[in-house]
C-alpha cells in the first residue's frame with residue numbers, strides 16, 4: 420500500500436514537472452521543453468536534426484529552360500554560352516547552359532540583372548547541378564554574397580548537385596557566377612541554379628535553462644552547411660550563435676536582428692567534435708572547438724542576457740547535419 424501511494428506521489432510529481440515543461444515554465448533545476456519547428460530526435464544515435472523548409476525560388480531562369488542561350492545569363496566574348504539539349508540528371512526540363520572559356524573572355528557566365536535579390540542577415544540555401552566536359556581547374560558556382568568559399572572547385576564528369584547555405588552580409592544584388600576552368604576550350608555545363616531563403620526560427624532548437632548557461636554539443640555536418648549551438652537567447656532577434664562550417668569556427672552575435680561576426684577562425688574539423696561557448700564572467704563569451712579556445716574572449720554585453728539556449732543547424736539529416744543534445748558547462 421505504501422509503495423502504491425509512493426508510486427502515485429511520484430506519478431503526480433512527474434505529471435507536475437511535465438505540466439511545467441509543457442507550459443515552458445522554468446523550475447529550478449529543470450530546463451523547459453525543447454521548442455523548435457520541425458526538428459527530429461533519433462534515440463538510437465542521440466542526435467538531433469533540423470528540417471528547414473526553403474522558401475520561394477529567387478533565381479529567374481535558373482533551370483535554363485527559357486531562351487537559347489538561356490535568358491538572363493551573360494558572357495564576355497570570345498568565351499561563349501549556349502543552351503544545349505541536355506537536362507541535368509533527374510531534371511524535369513530539356514536544356515542546360517553550356518559555358519566555354521576562350522582566352523581573352525570571361526571564365527564565367529553571370530547575371531547582370533541583380534537576380535537573385537538578397538537581404539542582409541537572411542540565411543539562404545543555394546544549390547546547382549554541374550557537369551564538366553573539359554577542364555580541371557576552377558569550375559564552380561560563385562555567389563557574390565560572402566560565398567567565396569561556399570563551394571569548392573570541382574569538375575565532375577557526370578551531373579552532380581552541390582548544395583550549401585550561407586548568411587548574407589549585405590543587402591542588394593546577389594550576383595551569380597558560373598565558373599569554368601581557364602584553359603582555352605574548357606567547358607562546363609550548369610542546370611537548376613537555385614537560391615532560396617531559409618527561416619531562422621527553423622534553424623533553432625532551444626529551451627529555457629532559467630539562467631544564462633554555457634553549452635557544449637557535438638556537431639556533424641556536410642560540406643556547405645553550418646551546425647552549432649545557441650546561448651544567451653532571449654528572442655529570435657537577440658542571441659549568441661556559435662557554429663562550424665568545416666573550415667572555420669564562428670561566433671556571431673544577433674542584436675535587434677542584426678548579425679555581427681565576432682570570431683571566424685580556422686579550427687580543424689572532424690565529425691562529432693564538440694562546439695562550445697563558455698562564460699568568463701557574465702558578459703564575456705569564449706568559443707571552443709574540440710576543447711581548444713578559438714579566437715579571443717568576446718565582450719557580448721550588447722546582447723541581452725537571455726536564458727534560453729540550444730542547437731543550430733542549416734541542414735537536415737538527409738543533408739548530413741546532426742547536433743547532440745547540449746550539456747551545460
Ligand SMILES: [Ca+2]
Pocket residue numbers: 482483484506507510512513514515610611
Ligand atoms: Ca534545365
